[in-house]
Amino acid sequence: MSSAPLFSIVTPVYEPPVDVLADTIASVLAQDHEDWEWILVDDCSPTEAVRELIREHAARDPRIRLVERETNGHIVAASNDGIEAARGTFIVLLDHDDLLTADALSANARRIKCFDDVDYLYSDEDKVDDAGELYDEFRKPDWSPERLRGQMYTSHLSVMRTEVVRRVGGFREGYDGSQDHDLALRVGEVARRVVHIPEVLYHWRAVVGSASADINAKPYATIAGAKAVQDHLDRLEIPAEVGQGPVPGHYQVRRRLDPGVKVSVVIPTIGQSDLIWGARRVMVVEAVRSLLARTRHGNLEVVVVYDVPTPESVLDELREVAGDKLVLERFTRPFNYSEKMNVGCLRATGDRLVFLNDDVEVISEGWLEQLVAPLDEPDVGLTGARLYFSDDTVQHAGHAYMAGHYLHPYRDLPRASYGPFGALIINREASGVTAACAAMRRDTFLAIGGFSEVLPANFNDVDLCYKVRGAGLRIVYVAGVELYHFESRSRERAVHDWERDLVRGRWGVPQDDPYVPQADRYEGRPARRAGKAAAKGKTQGKPQGKARGTGKAARSGIAS
Amino acid sequence: MGEGTRSEDYSSTYYNDAHLGGYDNYSWDNPEWRSFFLGIADRLVGIANPRTVLDVGCARGLLVQALVERGVDAHGTDISEHAVASAHDDVRPRLSVASATEPIVQRHDLVTCIEVLEHMSPLDAQRAIDAMTAATDRVVFSSSPGDHDEATHVNTRPTAQWAASFAERGFFRRTDVDLGFLSPWAVMFERAELTAHALTQRYESQFDVVHAELLEKRSALLEAHRRIATLNEQLESQVSGKVAEQASQVEQWQAEVLDARHQLLTTRDHVIGSEAEVTRLRGENARLRAELNRARKQLDNVRGRLKEARTRTERLTRRANRLTAELESSRSRPSFARRAARKVLGR
Numbered sequence: 001m002s003s004a005p006l007f008s009i010v011t012p013v014y015e016p017p018v019d020v021l022a023d024t025i026a027s028v029l030a031q032d033h034e035d036w037e038w039i040l041v042d043d044c045s046p047t048e049a050v051r052e053l054i055r056e057h058a059a060r061d062p063r064i065r066l067v068e069r070e071t072n073g074h075i076v077a078a079s080n081d082g083i084e085a086a087r088g089t090f091i092v093l094l095d096h097d098d099l100l101t102a103d104a105l106s107a108n109a110r111r112i113k114c115f116d117d118v119d120y121l122y123s124d125e126d127k128v129d130d131a132g133e134l135y136d137e138f139r140k141p142d143w144s145p146e147r148l149r150g151q152m153y154t155s156h157l158s159v160m161r162t163e164v165v166r167r168v169g170g171f172r173e174g175y176d177g178s179q180d181h182d183l184a185l186r187v188g189e190v191a192r193r194v195v196h197i198p199e200v201l202y203h204w205r206a207v208v209g210s211a212s213a214d215i216n217a218k219p220y221a222t223i224a225g226a227k228a229v230q231d232h233l234d235r236l237e238i239p240a241e242v243g244q245g246p247v248p249g250h251y252q253v254r255r256r257l258d259p260g261v262k263v264s265v266v267i268p269t270i271g272q273s274d275l276i277w278g279a280r281r282v283m284v285v286e287a288v289r290s291l292l293a294r295t296r297h298g299n300l301e302v303v304v305v306y307d308v309p310t311p312e313s314v315l316d317e318l319r320e321v322a323g324d325k326l327v328l329e330r331f332t333r334p335f336n337y338s339e340k341m342n343v344g345c346l347r348a349t350g351d352r353l354v355f356l357n358d359d360v361e362v363i364s365e366g367w368l369e370q371l372v373a374p375l376d377e378p379d380v381g382l383t384g385a386r387l388y389f390s391d392d393t394v395q396h397a398g399h400a401y402m403a404g405h406y407l408h409p410y411r412d413l414p415r416a417s418y419g420p421f422g423a424l425i426i427n428r429e430a431s432g433v434t435a436a437c438a439a440m441r442r443d444t445f446l447a448i449g450g451f452s453e454v455l456p457a458n459f460n461d462v463d464l465c466y467k468v469r470g471a472g473l474r475i476v477y478v479a480g481v482e483l484y485h486f487e488s489r490s491r492e493r494a495v496h497d498w499e500r501d502l503v504r505g506r507w508g509v510p511q512d513d514p515y516v517p518q519a520d521r522y523e524g525r526p527a528r529r530a531g532k533a534a535a536k537g538k539t540q541g542k543p544q545g546k547a548r549g550t551g552k553a554a555r556s557g558i559a560s
Numbered sequence: 561m562g563e564g565t566r567s568e569d570y571s572s573t574y575y576n577d578a579h580l581g582g583y584d585n586y587s588w589d590n591p592e593w594r595s596f597f598l599g600i601a602d603r604l605v606g607i608a609n610p611r612t613v614l615d616v617g618c619a620r621g622l623l624v625q626a627l628v629e630r631g632v633d634a635h636g637t638d639i640s641e642h643a644v645a646s647a648h649d650d651v652r653p654r655l656s657v658a659s660a661t662e663p664i665v666q667r668h669d670l671v672t673c674i675e676v677l678e679h680m681s682p683l684d685a686q687r688a689i690d691a692m693t694a695a696t697d698r699v700v701f702s703s704s705p706g707d708h709d710e711a712t713h714v715n716t717r718p719t720a721q722w723a724a725s726f727a728e729r730g731f732f733r734r735t736d737v738d739l740g741f742l743s744p745w746a747v748m749f750e751r752a753e754l755t756a757h758a759l760t761q762r763y764e765s766q767f768d769v770v771h772a773e774l775l776e777k778r779s780a781l782l783e784a785h786r787r788i789a790t791l792n793e794q795l796e797s798q799v800s801g802k803v804a805e806q807a808s809q810v811e812q813w814q815a816e817v818l819d820a821r822h823q824l825l826t827t828r829d830h831v832i833g834s835e836a837e838v839t840r841l842r843g844e845n846a847r848l849r850a851e852l853n854r855a856r857k858q859l860d861n862v863r864g865r866l867k868e869a870r871t872r873t874e875r876l877t878r879r880a881n882r883l884t885a886e887l888e889s890s891r892s893r894p895s896f897a898r899r900a901a902r903k904v905l906g907r
Contacts, residue, residue: 342825342826343818346821346822347818446828448828448829448832449826449828449829449831449832450828452829453826454833466836467832467836506840507840508843508844
């Protein structure tokens with residue numbers, strides 16, 4: 001072979017069942033793209049037949065090479081041997097018992113041709129059982145650095161520019177079991193462009209008794225994973241602690257907020273009372289009480305924009321609850337949510353703005369810190385929260401804009417649900433979040449022109465989210481910020497065609513959401529918890545706890 | 561207690577330390593002191609026109625010299641040898657060193673005793689008054705009631721006490737003479753036989769004036785205070801009005817700024833929305849154009865095929881026509897058998 005190939009497939013091999021390895025080999029030989037080499041690194045498999053099978057193929061196809069290690073070095077050493085031997089421009093990471101689809105390499109080659117600055121490509125995947133049945137399809141979001149901190153979602157098939165892999169030092173010893181997560185984080189930090197290919201190019205074999213094992217049996221893997229994420233945050237100088245999530249392979253990132261940052265919480269109200277859990281309450285007073293009770297951030301003001309009919313007694317109660325943190329702004333014009341928020345935000349003096357509805361109650365301790373801190377990353381433009389109805393079902397966990405609709409994709413799932421592939425329990429990028437509880441930097445707010453006042457009631461937050469992303473900023477759903485949102489489920493707020501048309505006029509009819517797969521994919525599936533699905537997890541480094549607890553369609557239109 | 565001062569207390573240090581107030585260099589050669597004492601001499605001559613004067617406690621004899629200058633036969637005594645020794649040559653013969661307690665040999669039209677007795681012990685002071693009142697009928701007297709900073713002021717008293725001491729010797733204040741040019745507390749005492757009636761009238765008439773003046777000044781003071789209060793109030797209300805006015809102005813400006821920022825915000829939203837719309841429409845336009853081009857191409861293809869089909873149709877039509885004509889012509893010719901039969905039958 002004269003010139004270097006485009007792809008170097010790297011496969012560390014240790015004692016796979018020979019017929020399984022044969023399937024894997026067949027899936028590589030079946031590639032419709034031919035510009036590749038394949039480096040199989042045998043890590044001293046006890047069974048000679050494994051090596052013999054590879055030698056046999058290597059003799060027939062010069063693109064196949066066998067590297068035989070003299071000692072057993074485990075996955076990190078074996079993989080690094082493969083990277084060292086690679087001559088191709090891109091490294092393709094393939095496990096010894098998994099299958100590539102026939103178009104796996106050609107699909108990657110097509111994207112590489114489109115973007116000459118791409119350093120990392122990942123694609124969708126599913127699982128294959130002994131009978132060759134495919135299941136557990138994982139349709140992935142577009143490049144989501146925040147999500148990668150919560151789970152190794154890029155996983156298979158990962159294709160990385162060889163030069164970049166070598167530059168960041170390849171796989172690292174000490175991260176066994178999560179070594180691929182560690183590498184993805186380090187490559188993600190320096191990659192000029194990361195491309196998601198929304199096609200299943202990889203079948204992950206769930207073979208019982210294969211070299212890989214259930215993640216639940218390998219706590220060291222999740223410990224290594226948390227360490228990898230912590231390292232990553234430390235490298236980026238993001239002050240945070242990484243903890244284990246409720247499901248193995250899912251991590252919680254708790255950031256620290258600089259106490260010197262002034263935060264302004266802006267709440268619009270008309271001072272109404274409602275019946276909550278059988279007791280009447282003044283909504284805005286309890287919202288303010290709970291927001292203050294659940295934060296330790298002292299550098300805070302609460303700007304309440306109230307309509308004229310607000311009873312004086314409500315204002316008195318607010319003064320009592322919030323003291324000198326309270327800023328009251330009287331609003332005399334006809335109701336317009338956007339205008340009220342804009343007035344409040346312009347009046348606010350904080351560097352960080354938190355938009356909060358008056359019909360909420362904060363659940364999470366340290367909610368304000370967790371909601372606001374991600375905005376220290378300059379490319380994060382907006383953060384949002386996890387909201388529940390009063391009956392402990394999900395009201396909001398990020399928006400999805402798809403198939404002509406503006407949706408709450410996880411609405412009505414039980415509060416305890418982990419969501420599909422852990423979507424509810426990890427921080428992640430989203431197309432949008434509800435302004436019922438969201439945070440933004442003040443400069444961003446001014447730069448994008450605040451809430452659009454031509455949308456007085458509905459879709460103003462959708463438009464806001466489009467504007468944020470239009471400015472090249474990420475929107476992050478923060479799983480650890482939980483609130484009740486006592487929005488009446490039965491209330492059908494009138495949504496007018498002109499409102500939807502206005503948003504579409506600006507941003508077009510939504511087709512595919514970059515972060516949430518077509519919601520109807522989940523339709524009709526039984527609601528299952530992630531933990532149960534996790535038991536089927538095959539190996540660390542693959543999307544653990546395939547939290548399929550998707551529940552039903554989980555699509556509800558946004559009208560707020 | 562009660563100890564007086566001695567000659568040594570009034571050495572050159574005393575004079576150089578400028579205890580005598582006012583000007584430097586306490587001597588006749590100093591034009592300021594000289595004109596000061598000449599002025600006093602003029603006033604004393606004007607008031608009393610004495611032929612002979614004794615200045616008790618005369619120091620360097622500046623007053624004596626001034627009086628002599630004005631034609632008065634004046635002499636002086638002082639306890640300080642230094643003072644007398646350092647006096648001007650012209651006056652020194654008229655001066656002698658002596659304590660004020662010593663009896664005065666000659667009688668004088670006037671005895672002056674200026675700022676002397678406060679330097680003596682109480683008893684010596686009384687002796688000095690005895691000596692002075694025995695030698696004259698008229699005393700110009702001044703003794704500082706305060707000024708306790710000066711170390712030699714060992715016997716300061718209110719003027720009333722000195723006046724009472726003189727009264728014991730039949731000397732009373734001339735209430736018609738104001739010696740304010742000398743010191744605020746200077747008094748001219750004069751021997752007089754006064755009834756209680758005359759004395760009371762003399763002092764009461766002084767008291768009346770002073771009392772009336774006091775009342776007037778009190779009411780003037782009160783008036784002034786009231787005026788100040790009123791002015792203060794006016795000032796304050798004006799200032800606070802001004803402040804309130806400015807505050808409301810500031811508030812109005814703040815509201816205007818907020819309005820302007822709001823306007824900017826909504827404008828920005830409008831611009832961003834319009835830009836998004838333009839981008840979207842441009843994309844749609846490009847897509848539609850591409851579709852249009854495709855459709856045009858398709859149309860061209862269809863047209864080409866149509867043309868081809870037409871040509872073929874024409875060709876085929878021509879052929880069909882020809883064949884039809886042939887058929888027709890062949891149909892129109894009777895068959896061979898019929899033609900033969902016709903010939904045979906002759907029809």
